Amino acid sequence: GGFTTHSFPPFPGSTYTTISMAVTPTCLAFVSYERELYLLDMESNLELITHDYLGKKNTSAYASISFDQLIQFRNEAREKYGPNDFLQKKMYHVVDDIVKPICAQTNTSYARYLNPNGLHTEAFVTHCWGEPFGQFVESIEAAFKSRFHKPNLWICAFALVQGSGEVVQKQVDVPRLEDSPFVQALKQSKSFVVVRNPNVDIYSRVWCVCEVYFAKKFGFFPKSVDVVGPRSFSHAVSGCMDAESSNPKDKYTILRELMKEKFEVIEEIDGLIRKLRDISH
Template identity: 35%
Template sequence: FVPVDGELARSLASVRVFPAHFVTAAMQSQDFDFQVGRGVGFVEARRDVQFDITYPDGSKSGQVTRKAGAYASVGWMGFRPGVYTFETASQKVTIELDGQAWRDLRVVQTARETNPTRFNDAPPMQRRPQQAGRGRSYQDIQQPCLFEPPPGPSCAYPPQPRPQLSRQHAQAGASPVLVPPSDPAEINPMKLIPPARWGITGKQLMGLADLVEQKFTGSNDNPTVYQVVDELIKPLCREKRVSYAVLLNPKGKKCTTFVTHAWLESFLEFVDDIANHFSDFETRVFWICFVANPQTWPPEELSVLLGPSALQSPFAIAIQQCDVFLIVRNRSKNMYTRLWCVTELVLAHAYADGTIEIIGNMPPRAKSAGVDIGMSATCSVASDIALLRATIAMTGLDADALVAAVIQAPRGSKLRVSSE
């Protein structure tokens, strides 16, 4: 069992899952690399391996299969502190999680236990100095409400301190790192255009709305985003194998506004809400997931394009490079039952430079907390759940409180944020 010193820990992190400044320790065993961050850990397979995880309450994960280089995530968000066991056919690794850091790591060969080995600590993360001319940070906001509401009733939630995070990892991952094919003609534009340029103008979005009104008529004249993607966007984009935004803008368009929303909403109401919010709607450039990401790619190709972690995903990169983070609520679905929406909200609070703005109405009697909201939310790809919760944990922000504030905030509320 080989301990990894602090420098190698940071080296491993920069290549794999964690940004270097998140790593507090790392260890290696025969089958796994363990990278330990602030409130979360990643277990990466060093070779093709099958293993079972036993949690502190005695429950088991069932058999998990990972290819060499793939990883699983474990943290106390959603789990209780205590002993976790990773067992393969040849070894058993036992880890104790104390709620603040992974404490002791040991390998058990058959029935005989080795001596516990402690993690080596990496140097603490440093805060970058404040730059002149930046927008107000949370510490500068002297208001009792998390969001600055329009005239009228206001919410009552105190601001949270921003996490002290660097954005080095996002800059390093500004475009997907892929090995191009030998024939340049085969290179898909999605692999060449940086994610922050997967934008669509308001005028182009309104043009898509016109197509929707032409295609969806009669009893089906108010389709959801899901229906628009399946019945209109996918057929239009299938031949070129690009996103709808890149289909319209082959060289890309730099986004200024990141839009977070739920796909079960009315598409036409979604477009109208955005159009009515901005006086410069037609020329403004939006990053919207269902037109920014290629919708016809198979899952294995899409996973490569989206990157190895949520912090390196096109979503995170676009959030950090847009001036406005726009929350589009809707009357059909509480968007914060979707874990991707929760993650986007937390990343905006952690990294965005500009304003967080809220439009649209929540469903009647929408809950601001519950078993399926905030950190308890889920997503359509089961394997993403642990990864997204781990990403949220690394920011140190209270996701449930942020979600509750958005749900309760009046329409038109704004909050100025800064990453510095």
């Protein structure tokens, strides 16, 4: 038989409605709305064949690295630079020196280089690149030090293909902000991890503001938010409309999205930003 496009009730073992199916003399195959491919044999044994059907694992939500991979990357970077120089290195240094060459060689992101089949996002990490890289990793360690299960981490430096400005911009230049890799990954995540640093107020950066906006929209506040790093900018008074971006187009796109909201929503985002700057951990 051939594939159909009719809807069917959920099959045993799947909570999802079927959107297409095929029948052979020995088995039945069906695809759920969650793009999972199942096989049901003649003895009613159900098997989930893949979550990757129709390319699901090619989405931004699967461009994560494991907690252990981040620790290993930190250790290798420290060995590369030497203990003293490593302390001075910021995120953009390790991206330029380590991540970009791998992206250029493999034509993929560092996360995909480590995990060719994809790794689903469990914790979305919001931060800025002016931070000391070693302190950034220490903050991540602090966030999950008491967790038995260490989550897979979506970190933009590893999730996007790093290269020239044009290469990066092409990945974030989407018709709707909701379709950006940042927002798509955040939507599929289980937690929102805010990593502050002593050098730069992360909420002076417009993408970090954008991530707070969507984290609120997706229901992460207050129970699924972790805040780590120093309270160095707890007295900062700037709001979301004051945030800057290295690319003016990004700032325009994000602020335009915020300005669609009622004034009360903007005030609420500013209130969340003040709390995130000030909260102790």
